[in-house]
Amino acid sequence: MTLSAEATVVFFGPYRALLRALIVRDAKRAQALVSRNGLELSELLASEVHVKNSVLLELWTSIIELSENEPCLALEASHLFQFPDLGERGWLLSSARNFTQAIAVVHSFFSSHCFESGENDSALWCRWTPPAGTPSVLSHYLAGICLGSLLGQRIPPEMFSKAILPRNCEPPEAFQVSRWSERFSSTYGLEPSFEGNSLEIHFNPEIIKYSFCSADDAVFEFFKKRCARTDENSVDCTNQTGDSVYKNRIRNLLLSHIASTEFGAPEIAAELGMSVRTLERTLAREGISLRQLKQQLQRETAEEMLRMGMRAKEVASQVGFADVASFSRAFNKWTGLTPSQFRRQKKDEK
C-alpha cells in the first residue's frame, strides 16, 4: 500500500485491535513503537487521535513479522475488534435493527468505493475490495473483522452461504494451510475459497428477516444525526496543527462545563496554562472566537437534546442558560425556530 509516512490518519478501531494484539504478544515492542513517536499507549487505546502513517506502517510491520511464526495471529486479533472502536459510525452500525439497515449505514457512512452489495437469484452478497497492495496479513485481519462483526450480532451460521477471500490471503504451504482453514471454519462456520482481489460474503436471503441483537432505535437515531453532521463538517486532517489540538481541548473544556454560566475565558486559560490573550490568539488562528465556539456547542447540544424529546426548560439549564426565555431567543436566532417548533418538526420527521 502506498502511504506517505508523514501524512496523518485517525488511529481508529481496526488499528486499535491490532495494537492490542501487539501489546499482548510483545508489550516492549508496542511501548517502544508509541514512545518513538511521542505518543502514549493509553491515548491510542482510549481515544481517536491523529497519528502519522509511519506509526501505522511500523504497527503493520510488527504484526507481519510476528505472523511469520503465527500465521493465524492477524485473524485472531480480529476478535479484539469492537464496534464502538469505530466511534460514531460504529455505534450507528451496532444499533442497526437488521441487515438491510446495517448495509444502508455502510453505504452512507463508510468509504463506499471499497464496498458493494447486491443480490442474485439465490443470495444476498457483500463485497469489500481492499486497496491494491494491502499486505495479506491485513487482508486476513480485515476479513476477520467483517465476519466477526456479523457473528457479534448473533447471526446464525446457516445465514452464511459462501465466503471468498482475496487470493493474497491464501497462506503458502509453509503456513500450515490446513490449520489456518480449520481455524477459519471453526470460527465462522465457513470453508473459505481464495479468488480475485475482494472479500465477498454471500448470505441466505432469509437474513433480512433476522433482528440484530444489539438493535436500539434511540441510539441509532442519535448517531445517525451525528454522523450526518460529522460528514458535513469533515475537514482534511492531514495537516493538523498544534492549534487544532488546543481547539479540541478548549472544546472539551467548554463541553465539560456547558451547564455553567460562570465558566469562561479566564477559567479555560488557567486550565490550559496560558494567558487569556494567548487563548484568544490561538482561537483566532482557527478563525473562531471563544464566544462563537461556545454558541456552536450550545446549539449542537441543545438540538440533540430537543431531538431526544427534552423540554425547552430542561435543555436551557443543561446548556448554560439562566432562564428559558433567553434560551428560546438564542435558539430562534440560531435556527429560525423556537425550541418547541424544532422538537415537533423532528418528531414529525421520525
Place this chain on the structure above:
Amino acid sequence: MRNSGSARSIYSFISFGARPLFRYLLLVHRTAFVQTLATIGLTPDDVLHGNRILSEQEQAAIFGLACQLRVNDPLLAFRAAQLHDIHDSGLPGILARSCGTFREMVEIHEKYYFKLDSEGVLARASYTQEEIAFVSDKLAYAPIAIQELAVASSWVALTSLSHEAKKKVIALEFPGSLSAHALSPSQLSDIEKQFSAQLVFSSARLAVSFQLEILDLSIPTVDPSLKLLLERKLRVITGEVLPEDSDELRSQVFTAILELRSAGQTITLEAVADSMGTKPESLSYALRTHKISLQKLKAAVEP
C-alpha cells in the same frame, strides 16, 4: 423485582470484568480455552459478545484454566488487563466516559453500578475530608485469577489517567493475598515513579485513594447529550422509569405477564407493576399513553 434481575443479567461482573481475560485466553491459549469452553457447552462467542452470567461450574472451569496457565505465565492477568476496554463496562462505563468531570463520573458510579451489580468486585466510593477512595471489599471472595485481574485492571486504569489526575493519587492498597506477585518488579517501580504514592499489600481489599481535587478535573471524552441519552436508558433498565418506546414497553409488560403466569400468580395491573418495579399508577398512565391494552396482552398468553 424484574428490572433489577434483567439488569444483572446484562451487566453482571462476569461479563465485563472478565472479558479481557477471555480475550487474552482466546488470543494466546486458544486451543486450551476453546476446549475448556466446549466441555461446559459454550463457545467463545458466548463469553465475548454475550452478556451472560456464568454458573459456578462454568466459572470454575474457566478460572481453573486461568490458574493453571498462571504457573507458566505469572503475568497472565496483567497482560489480560491490557485488553480491557471501557466499552466492556457496558452502558455505565460508556456513560461514565461521557461525563464532564470526575465528580459527575463518581455520581454516576454511585447511582447506577450498585443497582446493576450486586455480586461483583466493583468499587464503591468512600470519602473523608481530604480524600476519595475507590474500594473493592468483596475482592477477597473472588477467584485468584479475578483478584489479579482486578489489580492489573486498576494498574492499567491508573496508567491511563492524565498527567494531572496521576498527581492526585495518594495511596494504593492491593490485596495482601496477592503479595507483590500480581505485578512485576518493573511495574511496581513504575507505579512508585509515576504516582509518588504509597503502595501497600496488606488487607483483603483493593483501594485507590485520590485527593479530593480530582473531582473537578475535566474528562476529555465529555459528551453531554450522549450522557443524557445513556442515562435515560439506564433509568429504564434500573426500573426508575418506564420505557418511552412503545415496543419496548409492550415487550417488558409481556415478559412480566409471562413470568407471573409461569409462577402461578394472578395477573393484575398491581402484580405486573410490582414485577416491573414501578407503581400501578405509573404503569397505567404509560399503557394509556402508548395505547397498549393489558387485557389484550393477558389474553395472548392464556392457554
